[in-house]
Amino acid sequence: MSWVNPHPNRSLHIEDYTGKPIENNIDADPSEEAIARSERSISPNRFIEKLVPPTGRYNCHGLVFANRRTNLGGPNSPIDLDDLLQRDRYRRIDARFRPQLGDIVIYRHESTGGIEHSGIVSFIDKIGKEAIVRVWSKWGALGEYEHQVNSCIESDYCNIEYWRLFA
Amino acid sequence: MNRISDFISEEFLGHAAFMLLSSSSIDRYIRTAKSLSFASQLKQYLDLSIFTDDDLLKEADSLWRQILQKDKRDIPEIKLAILLPLAAEFASDKASNILLDIALQDRSPASWVSALARHLFNNRRTNIEFREEVKTLSIISFSSEMAQTANYDI
Numbered sequence: 001m002s003w004v005n006p007h008p009n010r011s012l013h014i015e016d017y018t019g020k021p022i023e024n025n026i027d028a029d030p031s032e033e034a035i036a037r038s039e040r041s042i043s044p045n046r047f048i049e050k051l052v053p054p055t056g057r058y059n060c061h062g063l064v065f066a067n068r069r070t071n072l073g074g075p076n077s078p079i080d081l082d083d084l085l086q087r088d089r090y091r092r093i094d095a096r097f098r099p100q101l102g103d104i105v106i107y108r109h110e111s112t113g114g115i116e117h118s119g120i121v122s123f124i125d126k127i128g129k130e131a132i133v134r135v136w137s138k139w140g141a142l143g144e145y146e147h148q149v150n151s152c153i154e155s156d157y158c159n160i161e162y163w164r165l166f167a
Numbered sequence: 168m169n170r171i172s173d174f175i176s177e178e179f180l181g182h183a184a185f186m187l188l189s190s191s192s193i194d195r196y197i198r199t200a201k202s203l204s205f206a207s208q209l210k211q212y213l214d215l216s217i218f219t220d221d222d223l224l225k226e227a228d229s230l231w232r233q234i235l236q237k238d239k240r241d242i243p244e245i246k247l248a249i250l251l252p253l254a255a256e257f258a259s260d261k262a263s264n265i266l267l268d269i270a271l272q273d274r275s276p277a278s279w280v281s282a283l284a285r286h287l288f289n290n291r292r293t294n295i296e297f298r299e300e301v302k303t304l305s306i307i308s309f310s311s312e313m314a315q316t317a318n319y320d321i
Binding site for chain 2 (some may be wrong): 026027028029030031033034035037038039040041042054056059060061073074075076078112114115116117118138139140141142153
């Protein structure tokens, strides 16, 4: 699998928030042992496909909003992602409309309201009246995966929102 | 003698590694560590005196020293993240000191577990009580200043 940028030209505001070069927010990679143990515990029922190997260079929000350049929202990079969505002029898609390829998926904690995870819509299909949405996302310090929108850990306790950039 | 982290099964450790390393936010990391700590059943072992508070603190300290020598996020971080929420419940200066040691070291690869220690330290009962006391004193002081100002106005 080659390294593909699923959605280029994302956020340009990262440095405004942190006030320091984005390279400062690179985290340590996980060790091979930690990766092997983690991956063994991923349930085969989650219908996921691994796309890119683990790295601490960026997390899910770094993939979605900063082209894999940095970690956003970790211990060294506190950031208000809702503010980022507003400033970058994303608009939330009304639940009546179908998501499109390239839309951003936000997993919002159902009780705290905090953004726990983000990804990019990478595939849409329809089975009967049901839309099957697959998402490209990075799981913390682990790898990038393509998975069904409701088959990552966060979908167990988060509400799912779709956001889009309009021209 | 077994180390305390030997009481954590391989399967559980794998699950914990996945849950902690896949965290993208510190809130989720903290919540996950607390939940794993509870699910690990180490608290029951403590209650049954299979090991002591002191054993747990020694192991936490040993894991912390291992983390400091590493350049990657590794299994000692996972084990320490499971132990720390338990250590934070001990009413001892030693527990406070270990939490503080970890909390103050804010560089990768220790930054995640450091953030966890900061949260646990800030939320220790003694610190919460201290903050409440300061808040109460501030209110009293503010009220008396206001009363004095009111008197001057009169």
